[in-house]
Amino acid sequence: xxxxxxxxxxxxxxxxxxxxxxxxxxxxxxxxxxxxxxxxxxxxxxxxxxxxxxxxxxxxxxxxxxxxxxxxxxxxxxxxxxxxxxxxxxxxxxxxxxxxxxxxxxxxxxxxxxxxxxxxxxxxxxxxxxxxxxxxxxxxxxxxxxxxxxxxxxxxxxxxxxxxxxxxxxxxxxxxxxxxxxxxxxxxxxxxxxxxxxxxxxxxxxxxxxxxxxxxxxxxxxxxxxxxxxxxxxxxxxxxxxxxxxxxxxxxxxxxxxxxxxxxxxxxxxxxxxxxxxxxxxxxxxxxxxxxxxxxxxxxxxxxxxxxxxxxxxxxxxxxxxxxxxxxxxxxx
Ligand SMILES: Nc1nc2c(ncn2[C@@H]2O[C@H](COP(=O)(O)OP(=O)(O)OP(=O)(O)O)[C@@H](O)[C@H]2O)c(=O)[nH]1
Ligand SMILES: [Mg+2]
Numbered sequence: 130x131x132x133x134x135x136x137x138x139x140x141x142x143x144x145x146x147x148x149x150x151x152x153x154x155x156x157x158x159x160x161x162x163x164x165x166x167x168x169x170x171x172x173x174x175x176x177x178x179x180x181x182x183x184x185x186x187x188x189x190x191x192x193x194x195x196x197x198x199x200x201x202x203x204x205x206x207x208x209x210x211x212x213x214x215x216x217x218x219x220x221x222x223x224x225x226x227x228x229x230x231x232x233x234x235x236x237x238x239x240x241x242x243x244x245x246x247x248x249x250x251x252x253x254x255x256x257x258x259x260x261x262x263x264x265x266x267x268x269x270x271x272x273x274x275x276x277x278x279x280x281x282x283x284x285x286x287x288x289x290x291x292x293x294x295x296x297x298x299x300x301x302x303x304x305x306x307x308x309x310x311x312x313x314x315x316x317x318x319x320x321x322x323x324x325x326x327x328x329x330x331x332x333x334x335x336x337x338x339x340x341x342x343x344x345x346x347x348x349x350x351x352x353x354x355x356x357x358x359x360x361x362x363x364x365x366x367x368x369x370x371x372x373x374x375x376x377x378x379x380x381x382x383x384x385x386x387x388x389x390x391x392x393x394x395x396x397x398x399x400x401x402x403x404x405x406x407x408x409x410x411x412x413x414x415x416x417x418x419x420x421x422x423x424x425x426x427x428x429x430x431x432x433x434x435x436x437x438x439x440x441x442x443x444x445x446x447x448x449x450x451x452x453x454x455x456x457x458x459x460x461x462x
Contacts, residue, residue, distance in 0.1 A: 169218035171252030178266035179227025197362035246462035280311035
């Protein structure tokens with residue numbers, strides 16, 4: 130696993146209020162604390178096809194939005210860590226792009242590589258699937274488990290969509306026969322069902338050890354990166370057809386004042402027609418994107434933000450290996 134990148138990463142707002150207490154100290158209600166030899170820690174890769182709820186699950190455990198979520202597939206594009214620290218130890222989730230068969234564009238190939246790379250050097254893998262739906266893309270995600278040397282849990286998400294639970298049985302049998310999963314969990318990440326049981330199950334699989342990251346760290350990504358993602362989330366949610374898959378967001382300038390942060394960001398698209406869609410009708414849709422993104426950004430930064438967005442065209446950037454690297458899609462997993 131790469132070492133943590135210390136500077137500029139997002140810290141846990143809870144800070145020292147975190148439930149983990151240093152070795153040998155007795156907490157307020159008088160219970161002796163676990164020494165570091167008793168805590169558990171490790172990396173947990175969250176993989177699966179697009180749109181099954183991997184990012185929703187990670188955010189649910191962390192209790193905050195670290196990874197963006199939309200109703201559209203192929204939302205997550207990079208690996209992103211979500212670091213969960215509490216009394217029993219530390220779970221470092223690695224959220225990944227959904228694995229899928231479309232390999233036509235350089236960006237899609239990058240996303241599949243980023244997802245596959247997460248499977249090595251971890252302590253546990255969660256294969257997330259959608260209750261009752263098994264597709265070719267699930268098969269692709271499953272094939273990434275070949276040669277995995279660590280336990281794999283099957284996590285069947287969105288069980289809230291299946292009122293008759295007996296209908297799940299044949300699906301579970303079918304999927305369980307495909308791989309020797311160590312355990313199977315039925316959950317609803319968005320309705321918070323079965324998630325605590327899954328977290329308890331994760332600790333059972335992790336090795337004993339001290340936390341890997343500082344207890345106030347919640348991700349390996351910079352605040353600036355999270356800001357670009359929040360803008361991309363609003364763009365994906367608002368626009369349809371090919372636009373969501375053709376946007377990349379870049380911070381052009383970032384200026385801190387005591388009470389406000391001024392952020393200028395460029396939205397890159399692939400075609401003039403896409404730019405026209407974004408800025409069309411007096412720019413109303415883009416204005417709404419800006420307002421919604423600013424609200425989330427202010428929550429993230431804990432202060433006021435002044436957000437300015439520009440749309441620019443870089444022809445077929447997602448289809449060009451050199452350009453996707455320039456846009457930040459580098460193989461540094
Ligand atoms: N009904 C229901 N919907 C869910 C649940 N979990 C996630 N969703 C929805 O499923 C959609 C996809 O969720 P994401 O978390 O973005 O899925 P993902 O697997 O990270 O998708 P990619 O990043 O594209 O690979 C969103 O609309 C979520 O709100 C759940 O437990 N029940
Ligand atoms: Mg995701």
